[in-house]
Amino acid sequence: CSNPINxxxxxxxxxxxxxxxxxxxxxxxxxxxxxxxxxRFDTVQECLDFCRPKS
Structure with a gap:
């Protein structure tokens, strides 16, 4: 998640x-x-679930 877009x-x-x-x-x-x-994720939800900090 911390890598730049490639x-x-x-x-x-x-x-x-x-x-x-x-x-x-x-x-x-x-x-x-x-x-x-x-x-790199297939859906925006997959990306958010995996990478967004949990509060």
Whole structure:
């Protein structure tokens, strides 16, 4: 969750969500299909559930 958005190094455009630590929100981005990092989720809810700080 603390990694920056990384679209990867291929040419696909797959809608994914990544957690942005500064805003504590999940942001849509387009993943290329390979490479990248673990800050990549299929849905905004999955991203929030996994990354948002619990209060």
């Amino acid at each position: 679209v990867g190094c291929c040419t696909d455009k797959i809608a994914k969500y990544a957690f942005v630590i500064d805003t504590k929100q999940c942001q849509l981005f387009y993943y290329s299909g390979c490479g990248g990092n673990g800050n």
